[in-house]
Amino acid sequence: MLFEITDPDDPRLELYRDVKDRDLTGRSGLFMAEGKVVLERLFTSPVADTVSVLTTPERMGGLASLPDVPVYVAPQKLMDQVAGFPIHRGYLALGRYAPRETLEERVSGARVRVLALHGIANTDNMGGLMRNAAAFGVDAVLLDTSCCDPLYRKAIRVSVGGVLEVPHYRTDDMVGTLQRLGLTPYALSPSGAQTLEKVAPAARSAVLMGAEGPGLPPEVMAACQTVRIDMHGGFDSLNVATTSGIVLYRFSA
Secondary structure (H helix, E strand, O other), rough: OOEEEOOOOHHHHHHOOHHHHHHHEEEEEEEEEHHHHHHHHHHHOOEEEEEEEEEOOOOOOOOHHHHHHEEEEEEEEHHHHHHHHOOOEEEEEEEOOOOOHHHHHHOOOOOOOOOOOOOOOOOHHHHHHHHHHHHOOOOOOEEEOOOOOOOOOOHHHHHHOOHOOOOOOOOOOOOHHHOOOOOEEEEOOOOOOOOOOOOOOOOOEEEEEEEEEOEHHHHHHHEEEEEEEOOOOOOOOOHHHHHHHHHHHHHOO
């Protein structure tokens, strides 16, 4: 359903207006996706539905396909005016998070890999973590209540749409949830008791990671097998997203 837009005050574009401000105030339960690759992941996402699309006449042919939703086509200047900044990628879309399975259903298999995150408040790190989760075939991502929203526009962009590939779930009791699901927890920390290369991951396992600096709380560490990656040159750790890539590669083998 294509709609040509010529008026920057067209009410159909209301949720596309002042994008950066809306990043802070929310979009009535929706999220904003940006860029060609991210939009194409959204269109085929197993965890989200496309609500509408905004693009320019010049960019229309760049999309492999379009979902059966309203597609608003506007000149680049009008699109920039509505969004409140230059949309260099030329593509925006609104989506709605809609995982098809419960967490219990998602991790019911004999072999399961879960990425469990505590206190990840930085959107760049969240995006990198979600990208790695998708790239290494993680079944689900578990977030504690202090984590930022993986569907924040910047986090989605940094994830290259990976957040739209892997379902994520919130919990206010990380350890209790993992125990209830029968997952063996491995906590990453510079003080971990075992080096990563010596870990033989259980068939049903969860990798726990905390924010850079504070890391994981002592009570969480105490409930897990603790794992470290030895460093050289006076460093005790890597960026959390980089660490996740190394660890998830090991756990995906």
